[in-house]
Amino acid sequence: MIAFLARRLLQIIPTLILVSVIIFLLQQLLPGDPATVLAGEERDPEVIAQIRQQYRLDQPLPVQYVYWIKGVLSGNLGESMRLKEPVARLVAQKFPVTLQLALMAIVISLSIGVTAGVVSAIYKNTAIDYTVNLLALWGISTPNFWLGILLISLFSVQLGWLPASGYVSPFEDFWLSLKTTIMPAFVLGNSFAAVLMRHTRSAMLQAMAADYVRTARAKGLSERVVVIKHAMRNALTPVVTLGALELGTLLSGAVLTEQVFSIPGFGKLIVDSVFNRDYAVVQGVTLVTATTYILLNLFADVAYVLINPRLRG
Amino acid sequence: MIKKLALAAVVLGALSGAAVAETVVRIGLAEDPDVLDPTLARTYVGRLVFASLCDKLFDIDEKQNIVPQLALGHETSADGKTVTLKLRPGLKFHDGEALDAEAVKFSLERHLTMPGSFRKAEISSVEKIDAVDPTTVKLSLKNPFAPLIAQLADRAGMIVSPKAAKEAGDKFGLKPVCAGPFKFVERVQQDRIVLERFADYWNKDNVFVDRVVFRPISESTVRLANLKSGSLELIERALATDIKDIKSDAKLRLATQIEMGYQGITLNVGNSDNGKNGPFGKDPRVQQALEAAIDRDALNQVVYNGEALPGNQWVSPNNAYYQQKFALPKRDVAKAKQLLKDAGVATPVVVDFLVPNGPDTRQLAEVVQAMAAEAGFDMKIRVTEFATSLNEAEAGRYHAYLLSWSGRVDPDGNVFSFMSCTGPNNYAKYCSPEMDAALAAARIASAPAERKAAYETVAQMALAGGGIIYLYHRPVIIAHTVKLSGYKQLPDGLVRLTGVKVQQ
Numbered sequence: 001m002i003a004f005l006a007r008r009l010l011q012i013i014p015t016l017i018l019v020s021v022i023i024f025l026l027q028q029l030l031p032g033d034p035a036t037v038l039a040g041e042e043r044d045p046e047v048i049a050q051i052r053q054q055y056r057l058d059q060p061l062p063v064q065y066v067y068w069i070k071g072v073l074s075g076n077l078g079e080s081m082r083l084k085e086p087v088a089r090l091v092a093q094k095f096p097v098t099l100q101l102a103l104m105a106i107v108i109s110l111s112i113g114v115t116a117g118v119v120s121a122i123y124k125n126t127a128i129d130y131t132v133n134l135l136a137l138w139g140i141s142t143p144n145f146w147l148g149i150l151l152i153s154l155f156s157v158q159l160g161w162l163p164a165s166g167y168v169s170p171f172e173d174f175w176l177s178l179k180t181t182i183m184p185a186f187v188l189g190n191s192f193a194a195v196l197m198r199h200t201r202s203a204m205l206q207a208m209a210a211d212y213v214r215t216a217r218a219k220g221l222s223e224r225v226v227v228i229k230h231a232m233r234n235a236l237t238p239v240v241t242l243g244a245l246e247l248g249t250l251l252s253g254a255v256l257t258e259q260v261f262s263i264p265g266f267g268k269l270i271v272d273s274v275f276n277r278d279y280a281v282v283q284g285v286t287l288v289t290a291t292t293y294i295l296l297n298l299f300a301d302v303a304y305v306l307i308n309p310r311l312r313g
Numbered sequence: 314m315i316k317k318l319a320l321a322a323v324v325l326g327a328l329s330g331a332a333v334a335e336t337v338v339r340i341g342l343a344e345d346p347d348v349l350d351p352t353l354a355r356t357y358v359g360r361l362v363f364a365s366l367c368d369k370l371f372d373i374d375e376k377q378n379i380v381p382q383l384a385l386g387h388e389t390s391a392d393g394k395t396v397t398l399k400l401r402p403g404l405k406f407h408d409g410e411a412l413d414a415e416a417v418k419f420s421l422e423r424h425l426t427m428p429g430s431f432r433k434a435e436i437s438s439v440e441k442i443d444a445v446d447p448t449t450v451k452l453s454l455k456n457p458f459a460p461l462i463a464q465l466a467d468r469a470g471m472i473v474s475p476k477a478a479k480e481a482g483d484k485f486g487l488k489p490v491c492a493g494p495f496k497f498v499e500r501v502q503q504d505r506i507v508l509e510r511f512a513d514y515w516n517k518d519n520v521f522v523d524r525v526v527f528r529p530i531s532e533s534t535v536r537l538a539n540l541k542s543g544s545l546e547l548i549e550r551a552l553a554t555d556i557k558d559i560k561s562d563a564k565l566r567l568a569t570q571i572e573m574g575y576q577g578i579t580l581n582v583g584n585s586d587n588g589k590n591g592p593f594g595k596d597p598r599v600q601q602a603l604e605a606a607i608d609r610d611a612l613n614q615v616v617y618n619g620e621a622l623p624g625n626q627w628v629s630p631n632n633a634y635y636q637q638k639f640a641l642p643k644r645d646v647a648k649a650k651q652l653l654k655d656a657g658v659a660t661p662v663v664v665d666f667l668v669p670n671g672p673d674t675r676q677l678a679e680v681v682q683a684m685a686a687e688a689g690f691d692m693k694i695r696v697t698e699f700a701t702s703l704n705e706a707e708a709g710r711y712h713a714y715l716l717s718w719s720g721r722v723d724p725d726g727n728v729f730s731f732m733s734c735t736g737p738n739n740y741a742k743y744c745s746p747e748m749d750a751a752l753a754a755a756r757i758a759s760a761p762a763e764r765k766a767a768y769e770t771v772a773q774m775a776l777a778g779g780g781i782i783y784l785y786h787r788p789v790i791i792a793h794t795v796k797l798s799g800y801k802q803l804p805d806g807l808v809r810l811t812g813v814k815v816q817q
Contacts, residue, residue: 031701031704031705032703036700036704037700038355040355041355041719041738042431042434043730043737043738044434046433046434047430047433050428050429054428082347082348083347083348083502084348084484084486084487094502152535152542156538156539157538157541160542160543164538164539164542165528165535165538165544166504167504262504262529262530262532264503269502269503275699275700276700277700
């Protein structure tokens with residue numbers, strides 16, 4: 001197990017170096033000059049030249065990369081051109097917000113998705129199965145921003161139960177925090193719940209038809225024990241991997257949802273930074289997200305091994 | 314007995330609590346503002362926050378007249394090269410420091426010398442600043458510059474606390490200290506900016522709001538939903554398509570004004586070979602033809618539900634500098650066709666039409682496309698994201714570019730940098746010595762009549778082929794709840810809370 005972990009951790013290093021180069025180069029492909037965008041309507045050429053010099057935009061790309069990566073290695077992610085704030089501080093400010101949202105979304109999608117998947121597999125080809133499948137199809141095909149706006153007009157404008165947007169930290173006011181994040185978390189978790197449901201259903205169907213389940217039944221075990229202890233445990237292995245990977249996607253993919261609900265997290269930060277060509281922020285946020293994603297991947301592999309003893313060794 | 318006393322105390326506490334309950338105005342912004350340092354700031358949305366945070370030497374009124382704010386008035390010498398400002402006595406900054414002539418000198422010098430200052434170009438005519446006495450500042454100019462006072466009625470006229478600015482350096486914007494009606498409390502990037510009432514404000518008797526919270530919400534639908542659900546008291550830049558909805562809601566009020574800026578189409582007349590050899594670079598009559606093909610009233614109806622003000626110059630027909638002599642022409646397709654024929658260009662005239670993506674720009678572009686088609690233009694719409702469009706425009710990779718301008722108080726701010734040969738906003742690369750001379754004359758002349766005469770030449774040349782077709786002046790659309798009273802909208806679109814009362 002330790003050798004496995006060490007091997008996986010070592011593999012992370014070249015991956016991260018490659019990721020850093022790709023992140024750096026990709027955004028250089030974006031048309032538009034950061035200094036001009038920063039200047040906006042105030043297009044004094046002298047100031048634009050000064051900005052270029054200050055942020056080393058006038059230097060060749062490899063030089064810019066070396067400066068950036070040197071900073072990153074010493075823990076300095078650079079400074080936002082637009083906001084004059086250190087990127088590390090912005091990341092530290094936004095990461096917990098997006099993490100909270102992503103975790104809530106995962107909890108929501110796991111509870112809905114796995115339950116629905118198991119139920120649908122048990123009641124295969126019945127009205128229940130069809131209804132759950134229909135709901136899942138709806139969940140997959142509903143665009144996030146549309147569902148978001150729909151929920152806002154129902155729960156905030158019509159009923160006045162929940163705040164329409166914004167964010168409050170759970171450490172400030174736990175209940176208010178829950179109220180502000182429940183709608184975006186549901187929107188975010190909704191489509192993934194549907195995906196999970198489909199996966200759980202097919203994995204469960206496969207497991208329920210397996211020999212060991214028949215054996216378990218033959219032993220006279222109750223259906224509950226057969227389903228929960230025998231079938232589900234095996235069926236859930238791929239689902240757990242999917243969940244961990246999806247947490248990574250949710251961390252980076254909450255862009256639309258955060259935009260609709262004005263949640264000041266990673267998604268909103270990255271959208272604003274891309275539109276403003278705030279390179280340092282885009283690079284910093286993407287690098288942190290990529291690292292998190294890679295680490296989650298590692299955790300998924302470890303969890304996989306823990307659930308499925310045959311993979312140990 | 315003790316129980317009764319305790320109960321009475323609770324009730325009293327609650328009552329007194331209600332009596333001193335804080336009045337809060339929460340404002341929904343369309344974007345997240347940039348850095349809150351008047352010297353380094355550059356966004357329109359940032360100016361909205363500054364309107365509550367940083368007072369300026371001068372302000373404007375509803376008719377765009379310059380009115381006193383921190384300064385009581387000004388005098389310009391006969392040769393136009395010395396401007397003397399008289400300050401209000403006893404002014405204070407949010408940190409308790411005195412706002413006197415020395416502080417004004419410091420702020421203006423900071424605008425002029427700080428690396429990365431966006432104000433430098435605005436007041437570069439100022440050569441020397443002297444603090445004559447605590448309430449008198451003398452500005453010595455390199456040359457007469459009529460738009461100077463108007464510049465001091467915007468960010469260049471914002472005075473910051475020298476003590477705070479010296480301590481914070483280029484990080485001043487993270488915790489700005491000015492002399493506006495509200496002082497800075499906190500900012501969480503992309504979430505909120507909180508200000509609270511400044512007890513020593515010079516006009517404190519007219520400030521009835523205790524706290525202001527600015528919240529950036531970029532989705533206009535969501536911004537309106539927040540207003541309707543009571544999470545906000547005021548929103549800026551509501552959509553024209555929502556006007557009907559807002560008017561029909563008994564809990565909401567609408568405050569509109571015609572903007573100081575304009576929506577226009579920039580035509581590439583000389584930017585790169587693509588422009589010089591393009592349809593508009595060959596003959597100015599092609600610009601005239603396109604203008605004749607456009608029905609501004611119809612555009613206004615389709616895109617702005619009739620709430621905009623059609624115009625054909627860089628200032629709106631409401632402005633004192635609008636040239637009535639060249640009043641708005643009606644659509645004339647036959648004239649447009651004739652002009653194209655006279656210019657000798659082959660029809661259809663293929664135009665690469667660059668359009669920055671936005672809720673109303675695509676619609677506007679499509680209507681222009683349809684209108685122009687009738688006259689013999691084939692406008693090929695190319696929608697890009699804004700930063701990309703700027704890049705394309707700068708490199709001259711376009712024929713027509715749908716571009717709007719947020720507007721400045723002085724007419725110079727709406728035209729000089731667009732039509733002078735070396736103007737930084739001159740994407741069309743239009744260049745004419747006569748135009749430069751007329752623009753310069755309008756800057757030097759101090760009497761309004763003299764300036765207006767200089768602008769007549771500018772208007773004539775601009776309409777004949779200056780590389781911009783002005784379409785209309787958009788409405789500033791602000792919506793607020795009925796809880797707010799006394800709110801007045803000014804043409805600059807900014808939100809001023811002085812005089813505004815909140816009903817709890």
